[in-house]
Amino acid sequence: MFCASWWLGLSVFLDAPITTDENAYLFQAHCFADGTLARPAPKPKRMFPHEMLIMDDQVGWLSRYPPGHAAWLTPGVLAGRPRIMVSLAALLSFLVMGRLGASLGLSRFLLPGLLLVSPYFLFMHGTLLSHTSGLLAVSIMLLSYVRLKQGGSVFFAVLAGLAWGALFLNRTYTAALVAVPFGLDALVDLARQRTARNLAGTLLFVLASGLGLAGYLLYNHLAVGDPWTPTYLYYQASDALGFGPRPPGQIPAVHTPAAGLRAMWDNLLLLDRWLFGFPGSLALILALGLFGWNRRWSPLCLAVPLCVWLGYVLFWFEGIRIVGPVYYFETLVFLLVLAGFGLQRLHDLAAVMSRWRSLPVTFSWLVVACCSLLFSRQQAGVLRAWQEMGGQYRALLAGAPANSLILAPRVEGMHYVSRGMAFNPRGLASDPLVAATGKLDRRILAGAFPERTPYDLVVDNGRLRLEPFVDKTPISYRFPVADTFCRTGENQGDTTAGRQRVARAGVHPPDWLAFGATFWVGPGDYRLQVSLQMDGVRAEAPLMVDVVTDGGRRVLARRAVTEPGNSLVELVFQVSRSTRIEPRIYYNGTGTVVAKMMRILQVEDDRRFEAAGS
Numbered sequence: 188m189f190c191a192s193w194w195l196g197l198s199v200f201l202d203a204p205i206t207t208d209e210n211a212y213l214f215q216a217h218c219f220a221d222g223t224l225a226r227p228a229p230k231p232k233r234m235f236p237h238e239m240l241i242m243d244d245q246v247g248w249l250s251r252y253p254p255g256h257a258a259w260l261t262p263g264v265l266a267g268r269p270r271i272m273v274s275l276a277a278l279l280s281f282l283v284m285g286r287l288g289a290s291l292g293l294s295r296f297l298l299p300g301l302l303l304v305s306p307y308f309l310f311m312h313g314t315l316l317s318h319t320s321g322l323l324a325v326s327i328m329l330l331s332y333v334r335l336k337q338g339g340s341v342f343f344a345v346l347a348g349l350a351w352g353a354l355f356l357n358r359t360y361t362a363a364l365v366a367v368p369f370g371l372d373a374l375v376d377l378a379r380q381r382t383a384r385n386l387a388g389t390l391l392f393v394l395a396s397g398l399g400l401a402g403y404l405l406y407n408h409l410a411v412g413d414p415w416t417p418t419y420l421y422y423q424a425s426d427a428l429g430f431g432p433r434p435p436g437q438i439p440a441v442h443t444p445a446a447g448l449r450a451m452w453d454n455l456l457l458l459d460r461w462l463f464g465f466p467g468s469l470a471l472i473l474a475l476g477l478f479g480w481n482r483r484w485s486p487l488c489l490a491v492p493l494c495v496w497l498g499y500v501l502f503w504f505e506g507i508r509i510v511g512p513v514y515y516f517e518t519l520v521f522l523l524v525l526a527g528f529g530l531q532r533l534h535d536l537a538a539v540m541s542r543w544r545s546l547p548v549t550f551s552w553l554v555v556a557c558c559s560l561l562f563s564r565q566q567a568g569v570l571r572a573w574q575e576m577g578g579q580y581r582a583l584l585a586g587a588p589a590n591s592l593i594l595a596p597r598v599e600g601m602h603y604v605s606r607g608m609a610f611n612p613r614g615l616a617s618d619p620l621v622a623a624t625g626k627l628d629r630r631i632l633a634g635a636f637p638e639r640t641p642y643d644l645v646v647d648n649g650r651l652r653l654e655p656f657v658d659k660t661p662i663s664y665r666f667p668v669a670d671t672f673c674r675t676g677e678n679q680g681d682t683t684a685g686r687q688r689v690a691r692a693g694v695h696p697p698d699w700l701a702f703g704a705t706f707w708v709g710p711g712d713y714r715l716q717v718s719l720q721m722d723g724v725r726a727e728a729p730l731m732v733d734v735v736t737d738g739g740r741r742v743l744a745r746r747a748v749t750e751p752g753n754s755l756v757e758l759v760f761q762v763s764r765s766t767r768i769e770p771r772i773y774y775n776g777t778g779t780v781v782a783k784m785m786r787i788l789q790v791e792d793d794r795r796f797e798a799a800g801s
């Protein structure tokens with residue numbers, strides 16, 4: 188099972204994520220591996236847009252998700268192969284399911300055998316999604332709970348509670364839904380068997396579960412400063428449960444009960460195909476569950492999937508579906524137990540046929556295995572084609588020169604991951620470092636990290652390659668002073684060419700005549716040109732023109748101006764790396780000042796400056 192998961196991850200999924208969620212888990216796992224909860228937010232943040240990552244000056248740079256799955260991946264990150272932990276989860280789930288089957292009176296090979304012929308189980312473990320470790324937690328929880336109720340040590344109560352806590356720290360909403368039928372089952376069993384041992388086991392189960400809740404609240408407090416604000420809601424408050432309108436710009440704009448039920452139906456149809464690779468898989472499992480109904484355990488194993496299916500009606504997103512309905516994955520444990528009860532009863536009935544009993548069993552397994560194999564082969568081809576561009580990108584980054592900066596546009600063939608091109612698992616220490624080109628000029632991006640060698644990510648006939656980035660074009664901006672903010676003066680004129688800002692003594696008080704307009708510039712020498720017309724400005728109260736950065740805390744150049752008439756005031760300044768600058772004008776309350784245009788020009792020598800200014 189370990190090898191199957193590993194092979195699928197590398198050969199079908201091409202060692203590339205199918206969603207930005209997986210990148211978010213990896214990012215947080217790298218944070219944990221480096222001994223931190225969050226990295227400092229990068230500057231400029233627009234260089235590194237990535238869906239599912241919080242990038243905030245207050246809380247830093249971290250995943251929007253609870254810490255459980257990232258913590259599970261951390262040993263793999265430390266070993267240099269995060270995928271090891273998903274393959275390990277597949278193996279452990281396989282073994283736990285065998286032990287669970289034996290505890291329920293089934294053949295210890297029955298439930299693992301069902302996992303082997305389930306494309307749903309196999310393909311999910313080719314991803315890095317959190318549902319993989321979630322399934323392991325659920326299977327341990329159910330096994331421990333069964334052993335507890337069968338008279339086992341109260342240690343199993345603690346283990347069941349800890350497993351639920353691990354699930355809560357991973358798939359929080361799913362854990363809450365799973366807790367409902369387990370809680371009811373525990374209360375009903377306690378009412379039937381009012382013994383001190385049963386009471387102690389129930390209390391230990393609850394207390395151990397509470398450790399997961401406490402850990403969740405502590406993580407929220409450490410991550411965002413408020414234990415009651417989950418990181419995923421800090422990232423996007425509109426991801427809360429419920430029906431009604433969503434914030435402007437969100438898709439869908441309104442979440443309704445009808446939409447939630449429709450999504451549930453679509454996911455159940457998908458589950459019906461993915462469970463064993465043929466339509467009717469879910470119907471077959473439910474029929475087997477009814478046929479082999481176990482009075483003690485079947486109600487619980489049916490109630491958990493129903494709670495999860497209905498619970499996700501409240502959530503606006505139907506989930507990623509390319510590997511089956513991901514939100515339902517943790518219910519697989521309970522569905523297979525239901526199927527196991529039915530298959531065990533069929534096996535027992537066939538025992539009276541002594542000589543021929545193995546034939547229908549063998550034939551049934553062969554049919555299911557063939558259906559699963561054919562479906563898996565088809566889906567492997569679909570997934571490999573889906574992952575082609577992502578696999579190329581992953582391999583290209585892995586082979587990039589050391590200490591490089593990759594300037595990456597959004598590549599549509601990357602599907603969901605196109606919203607996370609700038610993935611840097613170790614933050615600014617990542618090698619290579621990837622910057623998105625969608626919001627800033629590539630010259631600015633390259634200049635932000637002058638110590639790195641920049642490369643362009645180029646798409647050429649469906650193939651990705653890196654090219655050295657070389658662009659010596661001077662950076663320049665031209666804009667009316669009237670387009671900036673002001674605290675004194677007034678705008679005059681209607682057209683762009685005729686608009687100007689005017690300040691007059693006795694009418695307008697001393698204050699900022701122009702400020703608040705910021706511009707990114709790369710490393711180099713620059714000149715700020717300001718077109719002014721002045722009259723009566725006194726030497727003791729001159730007009731001040733400057734260029735600042737860091738919100739005005741650092742002055743790059745400043746000049747006092749008093750000359751009357753029309754003039755083109757120039758300031759020379761220099762920056763060593765990409766910086767956001769702010770040109771400003773301060774009116775000291777004397778004379779009349781008319782400010783017209785501003786220009787920011789990058790220059791290497793006077794001839795280039797003259798050519799740019801002509």
